[in-house]
Amino acid sequence: MELEDFYNNAKCRNVKNTAGPQRHNYEEQARNCRGSRCLVQITVCLGIICLLLIAAIILQHFQVASKRGYLWGPDGLFMSTELKSWSDSRQYCRDRGADLVIINTEEKQRHISSLVKERVWIGLSDSENEGIMKWVDNSPLKQGFWLTGEPSNYGDIEDCIELNFNREKSGWSPLNSWNDDVCSVKKKGICEK
Template identity: 35%
Template sequence: MELEDIYENVENDYIKDTTGARTQNHSQDEGKDGKCRGSRCLVLMSVCLGLMCVLLLVFITLYITITAERDLLKSYKNTVEEFNQTINSLQDNYTDLMTEKDQLKNNFNSLSQKKLELETELRKLYELGNDRFFISSELKSWSESRQFCRDRGADLIIIKTEEKQI
């Protein structure tokens, strides 16, 4: 029986030692697991919070960028509309100026023709007047013209009505 007692004692010791050690180790493991689970949970929560902050930062940045681009696009559209209005206004002014130019050109041609007619008429009067009229192509002041005429034994006259001019 001695062997049996030894085996029993060894088994009991082994069981006791193992159970005791296991109980101690198990409770220590539970404490470690609890601490480990708590720290893992804390790490996981920290990572999730960090990811949420990064995502929030990205969304805010995108929102600000999109808003700024939209405002810039509106500004460009307004600028384009102003340029179009300016172009239309300039085109209208150009059309008006071209019309006015044509009118002035017609008036100039009409006046040039009238001038030629008057010069022709003056030459006829000069020929009929037998040296009573003198036509000069030089530009002179009134007093210079009067002196020029007096040097030749004549004087300047002013004709105020159309009947006397004919």
């Protein structure tokens, strides 16, 4: 806004509607003031919109922070950032409103295998009843994607299931990548909402 506009706005405050020879000049001044009032209203509205946008950005920041910086994918999957035992990995997922992933289709197995670059816990174990694999929702295993020779249940202590990313391992493929392991071994887990 230039200084001339500033002074014109100041003059608008003192516009008087009087009769006499200067009436025409006052009417023109009053018309100019109506335009500047409109400009003030637009400026106020834009200011309010800016404040609302700032509030929305701050709110979004706190919502992301409430998830503790963990990013859920559009498929509802999330890999933990911490190495934990199978049961601690499950609790980690549950603390975030999820559970360890259940893989019950070939398509889902392929998808998850494409995401992982390390050995990760999935939501399958036989820790409650030896030899009877159950998912974290207590549904029975119907289809497995085991590495050759697995599950080995070595010494009756390998009760929790991992997805093994080792593409160089003999017999590995996206559809042959599960391995049973000791539940206390620390690794990341895949959570699913």
